[in-house]
Amino acid sequence: MDPINPGSEEYGHDAEGEETRQGRGGTAPAPVRARIVRLVAGELLLTVNPVDGSEIEPCPPGQEPEAPRPRTAKERAEVARAASPPVPPGPAAPELPLLERQEERERLTGILTRGRSARLTGAPGSGRTALLDAVAADCADLAPDGVVRLSGHHRTPTELLHELFTAVRHAPGQRPDRTALLDRIREVGAVVVVDDLEFGGTALDELLTAAPECAFLFAAGPETPAPSAEARVEEVLLAGLGRGAALELLESAVGRSLTDEEANWAGDLWFESEGLPLRFVQAGALLRQRDRLRVSPAEFDAFGALEEAFGPTDPDAAAAVAAAAFDGVEDPDVELREIPLPSLGEGAAPAALLASRLSRSAQAALRFAVALGGEVPHQAHLPALVGDTHADAALGELVACGLLSPVGPRYRLASGVLAQLLAKGYDQETADRAHTVAQHYAWWAAHPSVTPQRAAVESDALLAALSALIPDTGEAAAEHRATAVRLARAAAPAFAAGQHWGAWERTLRAGQEAARLTGEVAEEAYFHHELGVLAICNGNLERARAELEASIGMRGALADKRGTVAGRRALALVADLSGDHVGPVVARSEGPVSPPRGIPALRGPAALPGPAALPGPEPVTAPLSKGPARTSAAAASFPPFPDFADEGPTVVTRPDAVGNGSRPGLKDGILNGARRNLVAVGAGALLVAVLGTVVTLGATSGNGETPATDRITSDSTADGSGTDDAFDDEESTGGDGGDPAETEGAVATDSASPSEAPSGTPSEPTGSSTPSAPSTSGSPSSPATPTATTAPATTTPPPTSTSSGSSHPTSSTPEPSSSSSSPTTSSSPASPDPSTPTPTDSSPPPTAEESTTLGAPSTSETPGTESPA
Secondary structure (H helix, E strand, O other): OOOOOOOHHHHOOOOOOHHHHHOOOOOOOOOOOOOOEEEEEOOEEEEEOOOOOOEEEEOOOOOOOOOOEEOOHHHHHHHHHHHOOOOOOOOOOOOOOOOOOHHHHHHHHHHHHOOOEEEEEEOOOOOHHHHHHHHHHHOOOOOOOOEEEEEOOOOOHHHHHHHHHHHHEEOOOEEOOHHHHHHHHOOOOOEEEEEEEOOOEHHHHHHHHHOOOOEEEEEEOOOOOOEOOOOOEEEEEEOOOOHHHHHHHHHHHHOOOOOHHHHHHHHHHHHHHOOOHHHHHHHHHHHHHHHHHHEOHHHOOOOOHHHHHHOOOOHHHHHHHHHHHHOOOOOOOOOEOOOOOOOHHHHHOOHHHHHHOOOHHHHHHHHHHHHOOOEOOOOOOHHHHHHOOOHHHHHHHHHHOOOEEEEOOEEEEOOOHHHHHHHOOOOOOHHHHHHHHHHHHHHHHOOOOOOHHHHHHOHHHHHHHHHHHOOOOOOOHHHHHHHHHHHHHHHHHHHHHOOOHHHHHHHHHHHHHHHHHHOOHHHHHHHHHHHHHHHHHHOOHHHHHHHHHHHHHHHHHOOOHHHHHHHHHHHHHHHHHHOOOOOOOOOOOOOOOOOOOOEEOOOOHHHOOOHHHOOOOOOOOOOOOOOOOOOHHHHHHOOOOOOOOOOOOEEOOOOOOOOOOOOOOHHHHHHHOOHHHHHHHHHHHHHHHHHHHHHHHHHHOOOOOOOHHHOOOOHHHOOOOOOHHHHHHHHHHOOOOOOOOOOOOOOOOOOOOOOOOOOOOOOOOOOOOOOOOOOOOOOOOOOOOOOOOOOOOOOOOOOOOOOOOOOOOOOOOOOOOOOOOOOOOOOOOOOOOOOOOOOOOOOOOOOOOOOOOOOOOOOOOOOOOOOOO
């Protein structure tokens, strides 16, 4: 197998190697290519990556898209065709006339001709969509950019503006930002027809102000908020039909003239429904079904095939026979059965009765629509959902019966149908049906052959499936929510690439909630990342920062390196766009001294100090809360209470140096430092004490019968010359570190043997900053001749640290002596001053329990002490 030039075996064309590839050691199947789309959103380049998450960056030079151009008439016609609902297969619905709407039609056309906007208000089922179609046809050649049909169902003003821009301008791969969008829309001159408007007030004013050269025609229900008083929108009310027009519409829906019994029944229905045209369209469907039922099925289908596929009988043939019978044309071969008329209640709420007489595929499609809250999947999905290859014809049955209404490029249940079906028990197993729809859409939306524009058309049905699965609390709630996560994961990139960003945001939020409930942290981090990228595109930088920080935290916990890098890149872009720049942090050789979480740095250009406030090459840092004070210029550069929210980066600092260039002493560090300094000092003191004890025990351990002549006495240091130089070297090299401090005193070395010659004058040890150096000679000096060496009065060596050692008793217990030997103290002369008097201390006579120890430096440090000189 050549990895560079793969053969046919890698594409599944050899049957012999199929088991080998699927078994252990075989090569994995080729992964499906991810659908990666690049969009230019304002001045940013958005790369929609379904695998690792979207990436956003400033648009590189040379990749700027071309300027948008106006669409031609042919292109506008293609866009209008794509925005209209498809013609459903199956039996065609009868052509219905537009009755008693001529006055409203002329009035609306006149308003739009004058360049003004109008709002058509009517109850659901009053025929608003049919009247809009007629007015749009009258205004086809009125504006230079033609007529644009938009749907206001679940749309915001910003979404409508973007859809308007896409309809009249050719700009593939572009989504202008807010400023550029308003500039482009001001140049558009079109008649904009918006059906099913859901907002009013200031939101409607925003839409009208953004497109001053457009004439708008809105259609809304009575519950929609009214326009503001400043909006120049004329209101047109749409009432119901009269009795005569209602009966004429019913005859057109039935396809024949009405009998006296049917006319009386239609009159009662007109009074009950207040003349709504939708009720008479549905009543006409009831009469057509009654006509089919009156004809014997054996007349047309001897084997029952038509009854299985289309219900009791062929609708077209039965309607033709019934119409001929009622028109006086008698056929002796046709036998009509007696079927009573529907009751008045069934005529006012005919959904359940109409559904009971439909085919099995149409009934199943209705149940799926009920499970989705009234949203009807596209006819191409019905065969897979229902399990019938001819289920796409069910959409035509539902439209012909008046159970569906067009909403943009698709259909949904007509007004009142959902409530009527729920009352008749159509809400059983809705969770399972919604789960089936979600599984199908999750596979379909992720398929590479599905275009983003096609996926955007199905956004409402897809979002309805998501909304139905997340609140589920049944036994299969975990499985349903996991399916919701997969659906949102597959559909969100498609909506982003299709520029349906309203559905993109709703899908991300639904997916994030489902992932949180199921505990899928990786998917929840993905949704947070996508929400952050969307917020950047919309200009909401604070929201973007919060979402991206949440995503980075989750991916960091999962060790997702690629996702974390993508999130940090987006977060860096947020900081760049918001102007949050932090000064560089200089690495120091000393360990940082800062609180456990560091000090939040000030963000924003105004919070950064000027060059005069920076002490040399020191970085821009915030002062510690209890550290030494800075100069007045540096203190004035920072506010007294910086923003300590977990939004900015963290800068680690250390306390400043004191005036003479050295660091503060240990006393100040203990009093003003952090808790970690106390722990470190205590641990160091304990360690030194233990080590000193071990060394002392090792030096003093031995046989108690051995005479004391093998110990180092005070006399042995008088003539020791080999150690002074060594201590001088240590003092000269050890003065750089530590705090400046000077210790007065002397470490006396007592002799273990009693003195032979009494001496009444005690020796005068001099103060020294270093311990006495023991003699290196093996023989001790004569105990009868006490000697004392006096150092210069005061010395100022570099600061060293001294420690106080405790005396350890020896095994020998000699008798105390009345004579005392003078202990000797040696000091390294540094800068003698003969004018300074020598302080003297009286040394008590040694006892038998005292023993000499090796001269070791003390571990206790006296912070903050200075030389008395």
